Amino acid sequence: MKSLSILLTVLAFCSTAQPQPIMVGSKRFTESYILGEIAKTALRNAGFTVEHKQGMGGTIILWQALVGGDIALYPEYTGTISQEILKTKQPLSTDEIRGLLREKGVGMTGELGFDNTYALVMQRDRADKLSIHKINDLREHPELNVGLTHEFLDRQDGWAPLSARYALQMRNVRGIDHALGYAALANGSIDVKDAYSTDARIAENNLIVLDDDLHFFPQYKAVFLYRLGTDARAVTALEKLAGTLDTARMTRLNAEAERTKNYALAAAVYFGKKPEPVAGQLAGKILRWTWQHLQLVGASLFLAIIVGIPLGIRASRPGPISDFILSATGVIQTIPSLALLALLVPLPFFGIGPVTAIFALFLYSLLPIVRNTATGLQDIATAVRESAAALGLEPQAQLWKVFLPLASRTILAGVKTSAIINVGTATLAALIGVGGLGEPIISGLNLNDYSTILQGAIPAAVLALLVQFFFDGLELVFIPRGLRLKQR
Amino acid sequence: MIELKSVSKSFGTMVALHETDLCLEAGKTTALIGPSGCGKSTILRLIIGLLEPTTGTITIEGHRVSAAEILTLRRRIGYVIQEGGLFAHLTAGQNVLLMAKHLKRPLGEMQTRLGELCELTHFPEKALSRYPVELSGGQRQRVSLMRALMLQPSVLLLDEPLGALDPMVRTRLQDDLKEIFQSLQQTTLLVTHDMAEAGFLASRIVLLNEGRVVQSGTLDDLRTRPASDFVRDFLHAQRGLTEV
Numbered sequence: 245m246k247s248l249s250i251l252l253t254v255l256a257f258c259s260t261a262q263p264q265p266i267m268v269g270s271k272r273f274t275e276s277y278i279l280g281e282i283a284k285t286a287l288r289n290a291g292f293t294v295e296h297k298q299g300m301g302g303t304i305i306l307w308q309a310l311v312g313g314d315i316a317l318y319p320e321y322t323g324t325i326s327q328e329i330l331k332t333k334q335p336l337s338t339d340e341i342r343g344l345l346r347e348k349g350v351g352m353t354g355e356l357g358f359d360n361t362y363a364l365v366m367q368r369d370r371a372d373k374l375s376i377h378k379i380n381d382l383r384e385h386p387e388l389n390v391g392l393t394h395e396f397l398d399r400q401d402g403w404a405p406l407s408a409r410y411a412l413q414m415r416n417v418r419g420i421d422h423a424l425g426y427a428a429l430a431n432g433s434i435d436v437k438d439a440y441s442t443d444a445r446i447a448e449n450n451l452i453v454l455d456d457d458l459h460f461f462p463q464y465k466a467v468f469l470y471r472l473g474t475d476a477r478a479v480t481a482l483e484k485l486a487g488t489l490d491t492a493r494m495t496r497l498n499a500e501a502e503r504t505k506n507y508a509l510a511a512a513v514y515f516g517k518k519p520e521p522v523a524g525q526l527a528g529k530i531l532r533w534t535w536q537h538l539q540l541v542g543a544s545l546f547l548a549i550i551v552g553i554p555l556g557i558r559a560s561r562p563g564p565i566s567d568f569i570l571s572a573t574g575v576i577q578t579i580p581s582l583a584l585l586a587l588l589v590p591l592p593f594f595g596i597g598p599v600t601a602i603f604a605l606f607l608y609s610l611l612p613i614v615r616n617t618a619t620g621l622q623d624i625a626t627a628v629r630e631s632a633a634a635l636g637l638e639p640q641a642q643l644w645k646v647f648l649p650l651a652s653r654t655i656l657a658g659v660k661t662s663a664i665i666n667v668g669t670a671t672l673a674a675l676i677g678v679g680g681l682g683e684p685i686i687s688g689l690n691l692n693d694y695s696t697i698l699q700g701a702i703p704a705a706v707l708a709l710l711v712q713f714f715f716d717g718l719e720l721v722f723i724p725r726g727l728r729l730k731q732r
Numbered sequence: 733m734i735e736l737k738s739v740s741k742s743f744g745t746m747v748a749l750h751e752t753d754l755c756l757e758a759g760k761t762t763a764l765i766g767p768s769g770c771g772k773s774t775i776l777r778l779i780i781g782l783l784e785p786t787t788g789t790i791t792i793e794g795h796r797v798s799a800a801e802i803l804t805l806r807r808r809i810g811y812v813i814q815e816g817g818l819f820a821h822l823t824a825g826q827n828v829l830l831m832a833k834h835l836k837r838p839l840g841e842m843q844t845r846l847g848e849l850c851e852l853t854h855f856p857e858k859a860l861s862r863y864p865v866e867l868s869g870g871q872r873q874r875v876s877l878m879r880a881l882m883l884q885p886s887v888l889l890l891d892e893p894l895g896a897l898d899p900m901v902r903t904r905l906q907d908d909l910k911e912i913f914q915s916l917q918q919t920t921l922l923v924t925h926d927m928a929e930a931g932f933l934a935s936r937i938v939l940l941n942e943g944r945v946v947q948s949g950t951l952d953d954l955r956t957r958p959a960s961d962f963v964r965d966f967l968h969a970q971r972g973l974t975e976v
Contacts, residue, residue, distance in 0.1 A: 636807035641834060649821040650821055652821075725863065726864065
C-alpha cells in the first residue's frame with residue numbers, strides 16, 4: 245500500500261502539476277544551499293513557482309541533472325566549470341566559457357561578485373608554531389597529516405596537480421568529509437585541509453588560509469548555470485543577482501546560515517527582509533521525515549520481495565544462472581550508495597526524485613532476500629523433497645504447498661534483514677531531495693551540528709527497532725506453527 | 733503387477749544396479765533385501781520415477797514409467813521412507829490429506845477415509861491435530877503410512893519403513909503392517925535389511941548383492957537351498973534366524 249501511495253504521488257507529480265515549477269538544485273555545502281535559496285526567492289518574487297532540491301550531491305550529479313532536465317538551474321563556480329565540466333587545460337575567459345556551455349544547451353549568468361576559490365587551511369596556533377604561512381612552507385613538513393574532501397582529491401585543479409606544482413612530498417594524505425574535516429582539524433587528527441575562501445568557519449574556528457604564493461588555484465567566481473530553454477523572465481531575474489554578492493557579504497551569509505541552521509533565513513537576510521517564521525515544530529518535522537522514510541522503505545522492500553523471492557527460487561537450483569544471480573546481487577551490495585545514485589541520476593527514467601531513491605534501495609534490499617530464499621530451499625532435506633515428488637504433486641504444487649512453507653522462516657529472516665538495513669540506507673534519499681530522516685542527518689553534517697544530526701539519527705534507530713519488532717510479530721503469522729515448535 | 737525389463741542404473745562409472753529382470757506379482761508382498769549399497773533402494777526409486785533407468789523399461793500394471801505418465805502413476809503408488817518424510821509445517825491430518833485436497837476430493841469422503849485409516853493403522857484420531865515434531869517415531873511412521881494409503885493406491889512401496897524404530901515399537905508395527913497387507917491385498921514392495929522382517933511380512937524375498945539379484949524365493953527356499961556362499965553367509969549373519 246505504501247508503495248502504491250508513493251507511485252500515485254509520483255504520477256500525480258508528473259501529470260497534474262501545472263504550471264511546472266522551476267526546479268533549483270544545489271550542491272552539498274552551506275554556500276550552495278544559500279545560493280539555491282536566493283535563486284528560489286528571486287524567481288518567486290518574479291512570479292514563478294519554484295522548488296529547491298537541496299544538497300543533491302557533487303558537481304557531476306548536479307551537471308547531469310541540469311543537462312538531463314531534472315533541474316533548471318543551480319549555482320556553480322567558473323573554475324569548476326572550466327576544470328571539471330569543460331575539462332580544459334588552459335584558463336578560459338568568461339566569454340569562452342559561455343560559448344562552450346551554449347553548445348551543451350546551458351546558459352551562464354553574470355558573476356555574482358565573490359570569488360570562492362579553494363584554499364588550504366590550518367589551525368592558527370599550530371601554523372604559527374611551525375611557522376607555516378604559505379603553501380610553499382609545507383615542503384619543510386612532509387610529516388603533517390592532510391585531510392582533504394574526496395572531490396578535492398580527485399579534481400583536475402585539486403591535490404595531485406597542486407602537490408606537483410609546489411613539489412610537496414606529504415606522506416599522510418587521506419579523504420574526509422568536508423564538515424567532519426573541521427572537527428578533525430580542531431581535535432588535531434589532521435593538520436591541513438582544503439576549504440573555500442568564503443567559508444565562515446575559517447574565522448569561527450580561528451584558522452588561517454595558507455597563501456597560494458605560486459597562484460595555483462584558478463578563480464572560482466560564483467554564477468548560476470541554467471538550461472537554455474528556461475523562461476526569459478526567469479533568466480532576467482537571475483541576471484539581476486549578478487554583482488550583488490561580494491566576498492564579505494557571502495561570508496556573512498554563510499555565517500548566518502551556520503549560526504541559525506536555516507538556509508532560507510540566510511537568503512532572506514540577503515533580500516533585506518525579516519525571515520518568515522519557521523514552519524512546523526520539531527515533532528511535526530520528525531513525523532513528516534519518518535513518514536517519508538517509511539514510504540521509501542515500504543515501497544522498495546515490497547519491490548525487493550516480489551522480485552527477490554522468485555530470483556531466490558531460481559537461484560536455489562544449481563547451475564551457472566544461479567551463480568550469476570547470487571554474484572550479481574552481491575556485487576550491487578558493494579557499490580557505495582553515493583556512487584549508485586551518481587550512476588542512476590543521469591539515466592532517462594530516473595533523475596532526481598523518489599523513483600531513483602526507491603530503485604536504489606530496492607537494489608540494496610535484494611541480496612538478503614535472494615540469498616535466504618535460495619538457502620532456505622536448498623536446506624530442505626532430500627527425504628522431504630522426494631516425499632513431495634513421490635506423492636504425485638506437480639513441481640509448482642511441491643514449491644507452493646511444501647518447499648516455500650518449509651523455507652518460510654529463512655525467507656522471512658532475509659526480508660527482516662533487508663528491512664532493517666533498508667531503514668539505515670534510506671537516509672541516502674535525502675541526497676537527491678526526496679526527504680526522509682536523512683534530511684536532518686545530511687544538513688546536520690554540513691552544518692557540523694550534532695543536535696540536527698540526532699534529529700534524524702535517533703528516529704532512524706527507533707524505526708529500525710520497531711521494524712524488527714514488527715517482523716518478530718509477523719513470524720507468528722507467516723511461519724507455520726509446526727516449524728515453531730520444539731522437537732519433543 | 734510391476735515389471736522391470738533389462739533395467740540398469742549407473743551414476744557416472746559407478747553401477748548401482750546391473751541389468752536386471754524382475755517381476756512383482758499383483759496383490760503379493762515382495763521384500764528386497766541385501767547389504768547396504770546392494771541396489772535395493774535404487775530399484776524402489778526407479779519404480780516411483782525419482783531416478784531414471786540407464787537402460788531398460790519399467791511397467792506398472794501395463795503403464796510404462798515415463799515423464800509423461802509419472803504424475804498419474806505416482807498418485808496410484810503409496811511410498812513410505814525410513815524417516816517418514818513428513819512435512820513439518822503440516823499437522824498429521826494435513827499431511828495425510830494434502831494430496832486428496834490438492835486433487836479436490838469431496839470433503840466428506842476425505843473425512844471418512846481419514847477415520848478408516850486411523851483405525852487401520854491404529855493411530856489415535858485425537859493426535860491428527862499434532863505436528864510431526866510432537867509425535868513419536870512410531871506414530872510418525874503410522875502417519876506416513878496413512879498418507880501413502882490415502883488415495884487407495886494399487887501399489888505400495890516401503891523403503892526401510894521401520895529402520896529407525898526401537899525394537900518394541902518395531903515389533904508392534906510389523907504386526908500391524910502384516911495385518912494391513914493381508915487386508916488390502918496390494919502389490920507391495922518392501923525394502924529391508926532384516927531377514928526376519930522380510931520373512932514375516934513378505935511371501936517372496938529377493939536377495940541382492942552388489943547391484944545384482946542373487947536369489948529369489950521364499951525364506952525357506954533361501955534357507956534350505958542357498959544359491960551361493962553369499963546367501964548362506966548373509967542368512968547366517970542375521971543372528972537368531974538360523975536357530976529358528
